[in-house]
Amino acid sequence: MLNKKKATILAIISVVLLAGWTTVHFLTDSEKSSAVKSSNANSSDDDVDHDATAAVTDDVSEQDLPEKSVATGSTFPETLKRCFPELAGKINTPKAFVENWKSENPKLHEDLDFIHYFFKDKQGKEVRGQIEYMEANGRTIRELKIFRVLDDGLPDPVDISEDDKFNPSNTTLSKYIDFNSVFETQKKWSAKITDTTHIEVEESNSEITEFQLFHDELIFRCHEGDCECKIKD
Numbered sequence: 001m002l003n004k005k006k007a008t009i010l011a012i013i014s015v016v017l018l019a020g021w022t023t024v025h026f027l028t029d030s031e032k033s034s035a036v037k038s039s040n041a042n043s044s045d046d047d048v049d050h051d052a053t054a055a056v057t058d059d060v061s062e063q064d065l066p067e068k069s070v071a072t073g074s075t076f077p078e079t080l081k082r083c084f085p086e087l088a089g090k091i092n093t094p095k096a097f098v099e100n101w102k103s104e105n106p107k108l109h110e111d112l113d114f115i116h117y118f119f120k121d122k123q124g125k126e127v128r129g130q131i132e133y134m135e136a137n138g139r140t141i142r143e144l145k146i147f148r149v150l151d152d153g154l155p156d157p158v159d160i161s162e163d164d165k166f167n168p169s170n171t172t173l174s175k176y177i178d179f180n181s182v183f184e185t186q187k188k189w190s191a192k193i194t195d196t197t198h199i200e201v202e203e204s205n206s207e208i209t210e211f212q213l214f215h216d217e218l219i220f221r222c223h224e225g226d227c228e229c230k231i232k233d
Helices: 002-047 050-064 076-083 094-104 170-176
Strands: 111-120 126-136 139-149 155-157 184-194 197-204 207-215 218-223 226-231
Touching: 076 094, 076 218, 076 226, 094 197, 094 207, 126 170, 139 170
Parallel strands: none
Antiparallel strands: 111 126, 111 184, 126 139, 139 155, 184 197, 197 207, 207 218, 218 226
16 A cells, blocks of 8 residues: 555656656747847847948949940041041031032032021010021022010011011011121021032031031031031941
8 A cells, every 4th residue: 555655656746847847848948949039130130231231232223224325436526537537637627627618619509498597676585587498489489487585485476478578688687687686697508519419507606516418428417516427328
């Protein structure tokens, strides 16, 4: 009987000890797990260099951007050298080039496309007078147009009688254009030298702002200093 009681007591003690060991082991693992999670969380906050990440992102985005195309030979002297090497160093401006071309072609006849006059009226408002040139029935027709420039920059057409509008005389032009207050004169003209050679020129106050020369298979053009030389396809 005594042995049975001892055995029972030992069994109970064993169960209690086992339960205690299991509880302690569980708590220890939980603490380790919590410590690991806390360490990982701290590591993710402390180890990441946000500035470095942003810098890397910026570098990648810049690398992905296309490079700007840089125009080569876009200055007049360089382009002239490619189109007309024999003139390189002798001519330095578009105006000098056009004047030289006219001197080499003394029979060249300028066909006007338009003349624009910019002037001020008596109230100090800007006005634009335009004379457009066109061909009709083998004759050159000149048409006069007058525009007042509004405060927003838009043109406001001025009514002109039919008698004054077409082929106006100098006296008629003076009725609409105050030549004494003209501050800018623009002109466009063209000239045909041969069947395969002609030139188109735009001027502002006698300075060349744009020209295009078509010479056989060659095209030489300049617009406000940006020039191009190429061979026609």
